[in-house]
Amino acid sequence: MAGVVGNEELRRTGVFVLRTLAVAACYYAAGRLGLLRNLVVEGAVFTPIWPPTGVAVACLLVFGLRAWPGIALGVLLVIMHLTALSPEVLGNLAGNTAAPVCAYLMLRRVGFRTDLSRLRDGLALVFLGALTGMLISATVGVGMLVITDHLTTGGFWSVWLAWWVGDAMGVLIVTPLLLLLHAARWPPNLSRWLEATGLAVFTCAVVPLVTHSTVSVLFLVYPLLIWAALRFQLVGSMLCALFTSVMATVAATDGAGPFRELTRIEVMIKLQAFNGTMALTALLLSAVITEQRNTRRSVEAACQELVEVLEHLTAGDAPRGQPPRESEGPREEQAGR
Structure with missing residues (x-):
């Protein structure tokens, strides 16, 4: 018995270590991708999109609080890649770890569903997971820069x-x-593969042109987002938003297209305003469409059940789940006697 318990503990420890290393590796890889493009504001270097925060929140939503050691290790690896270890590193380590953990706790508090099938889930991710939770990392990180001069x-x-x-x-x-990737079913449903291919080709052709054009026509990406959300819900709209954000960030860091001849502050404001409104539009619109479709399916299923019950009643049969009524014949005979 003791051997079985020891093997079980060893297995749990091994799973925990592997999960921690996997989360740390994903966080570090996302950090390296985010560092490929950056802007300088007031002498401080920042990335317009910091993917590790998204990785951290997703890992916490999937694995629970057991993922926080992996997040902390990933933060430490990213910091060591940027600079040498110093006392202020501990502040950034704490802030970047606490922010996604607090975001996760707030999302769990309001009953967040990872399938994002309700509008309230999209709103919770926006206002609690992103806007509120990330106040911690931004305040601690910039505060450490001020404290260290x-x-x-x-x-x-x-x-x-x-x-x-x-x-x-x-x-x-x-x-x-x-x-979505974690909950995806394999193989995927390819019933609309032709339309999906057309949308992908059209997006890959239009978005680079729009983001690098000297004429300010960034608004032309919104019809693509609406098309993707209406036909492919969250997966289509978010993939379109991700590609558009990456292309807009490339144009902004290169000073091309609508970001030409702008100061660093102006580039930062214009880029972040565009990326933010686009991501909000894609996420909330797809959440509304998904919720409406689920509601319609529930109503259709209820109507179908009602039709079946009415058909049974019309035919003189008892509805499913109820015993048949007793025959009236014997009672009439007894009354006649």
């Missing part, structure tokens, strides 16, 4: 805004995609 107090709010929006964008775009 790497940033003046006059530049606090501009850097804080850029940091906060970058972390929030990671949650808005990356977390829904990872949750």
